[in-house]
Amino acid sequence: MAEINAFRExxxxxxxxxxxxxxxxxxxxxQAFRENPDKVRQLTPIDHHGLLTAPVPRPMTLADALASDDPLFSDAYGLSDAPTEIDQDLLDRMEERRKGARRITGxxxxxxxxxxxxxxxxxxxxxxxxINTGRRRLIGTAGARQVEKGDSFIVDGQISTIADILDVHDEVGLPRKRLRVVIDNGTEYEPYVExxxxxxxRDPNSRRIAEPDGKMQGDGLFASTPDTRRTGCIYAAxxxxxxxxxxxxxILKIGRTKGNPARRVAGASNDPTFLRQPAHLVRQWDLVGYEPKDVEGALHAFFSEAAVLQEMTDGFGKKTTIRxxxxxxxxxxxxxxxxxxxxxxxxxxxxAQEKKIVAK
Structure with missing residues (x-):
């Protein structure tokens, strides 16, 4: 327990x-301490961070997953549906004002x-x-000369989205790119891209807001190629x-790890989740942008009818259910x-009777 406290600190x-x-x-x-009431009672006096009484999450059911609006189970979230342009009538009115006025300088x-x-x-x-759920990442930037309509940034502590990019001429007649930037405080303005x-x-804390993770191919939920943004993997053994x-x-084990699954499987003989038996790796799916725990829970819930629950005894004599x-x-x-x-x-x-996935 002292080592666990030291790790927490x-x-x-x-x-x-x-x-x-x-x-x-x-x-x-x-985990073994938490599941053993005697150990909890004995160790509570030196549990400086309340770790022994932290709630243990119950296994997620398929009903839980479907009710959670998790984008793994539904496209209702519409990650790509956010508006990327302002009302066309407003654009037209502003364009008319430009045509009726002399060239805007500066x-x-x-x-x-x-x-x-x-x-x-x-x-x-x-x-x-x-951003809060990890679907989009924040990428550091020392300036961004390449911007596109719909790009979003955090600058001066506020979210700014590029609503439009206009081809204009500056005060000396040179072609320039002018941005229409909408800010999350309800304002907008039109700077040159430079x-x-x-x-x-100028803002050392400025960030580009990446596109939603979870796309197909190599830039998505399950990456087909190595990626520095890998968040872990799902494996089958x-x-x-x-x-x-x-x-x-x-039987097949569906597990998760943020490390190397081959190393995880190599220690199977001492791992209760592997039933303390040697095992071999048969599949690996690398994840990008999603927590392995969430994806594993989703798969466990989906295949719950095919689960083979096993009881193991831990090192303290406490029985635990392997799911x-x-x-x-x-x-x-x-x-x-x-x-x-x-x-x-x-x-x-x-x-589970037909041993296949069917439409509802």
């Missing part, structure tokens, strides 16, 4: 079972009220939610042992993952 979090080596061992010890830096901000409020709210880039450069009797050759084994083939898991990629898994269910 050094890293600001509890040890993770997804880690390897000593951190993983500490995580298993903490920079239009004065911010004015956005006349159609109601259209944008939901878009900004969605951006903030995507001036907007300078504003990003077969046991090489004899337990459970009668099922050992047919990661299923009567499945790797090909069925591949199929489920394709449905996740297509945002269609919520329209399907797994029929």
């Amino acid at each position: 050094e890293h600001g979090r509890e040890p993770s079972a997804d880690a390897t080596g000593s951190e993983q061992q500490l995580a298993w010890s903490l 920079e239009i830096t004065e911010r004015r009220r956005c006349e159609v901000f109601g259209v944008w409020k939901a878009a900004f709210a969605r951006l903030r939610e995507d 001036s907007f880039s300078k504003a990003l450069w 077969r046991t090489l042992g004899d337990e459970p009797r009668g099922y050992a050759k047919d 990661e084994w299923f009567l499945l083939t790797p090909e069925i898991v591949d199929e489920a993952i394709q449905l996740i990629l297509q945002r269609k898994i919520g329209q399907h269910r797994y029929d």
Whole structure:
């Protein structure tokens, strides 16, 4: 417990079972302590961070997942549906004002009220939610000369979205690019692209808001190529042992790790989630932008009818239920993952009798 306290004080979090080596061992010890009332009672006086009484999440059911509006199960979230342009009537009126006036000189830096901000409020709210949930990442920038309509940035502590890019001429007749920038405080303004880039450069905390993660191919939820943004992986493994009797050759473990799954499987003989039996890796799906725990929970919930629950005894004599084994083939898991990629898994269910995925 003293080592767990020291880890919490050094890293600001509890040890993770997804880690390897000593951190993983500490995580298993903490879980064993939590599940043993006698240990909780004995160790509470030295539990300086309340780790022993932290709530243990219950397994997610398919009903939970479908009710959660998780984009893994539905396309209702509409990550790409945020408006990228302001009302066309407003654009037309402003264009008419430009034509009726002499050429605007210099920079239009004065911010004015956005006349159609109601259209944008939901878009900004969605951006903030995507950032908070990890669907969008913040990328550091020392200026951005390459911007496109619909790009969003954080500058001076506010979200700014490029609503439009206009081809104009400056005061000496040179062609320039002028941006229409809408800000999440309800204002807008029209800087030249160079001036907007300078504003990003001047703000050391400026960030570009990336496009939503979770796309197909190599830039998405399941990456087909190595990516520096990899957040972990889902893996499938077969046991090489004899337990459970009668099922050992047919069950498949669907697990997660933020490290190397091959290393995780290599320690199977000492790992209760592997039934303390040797195993071999049969599939690996790298994740980009999503937490492995969330995707694993989604797959476990989807295949709950095929689950083979196993009870193991930990090092303290406490029985624990292992919920990661299923009567499945790797090909069925591949199929489920394709449905996740297509945002269609919520329209399907797994029929354990027929041993196939069917439409609802």
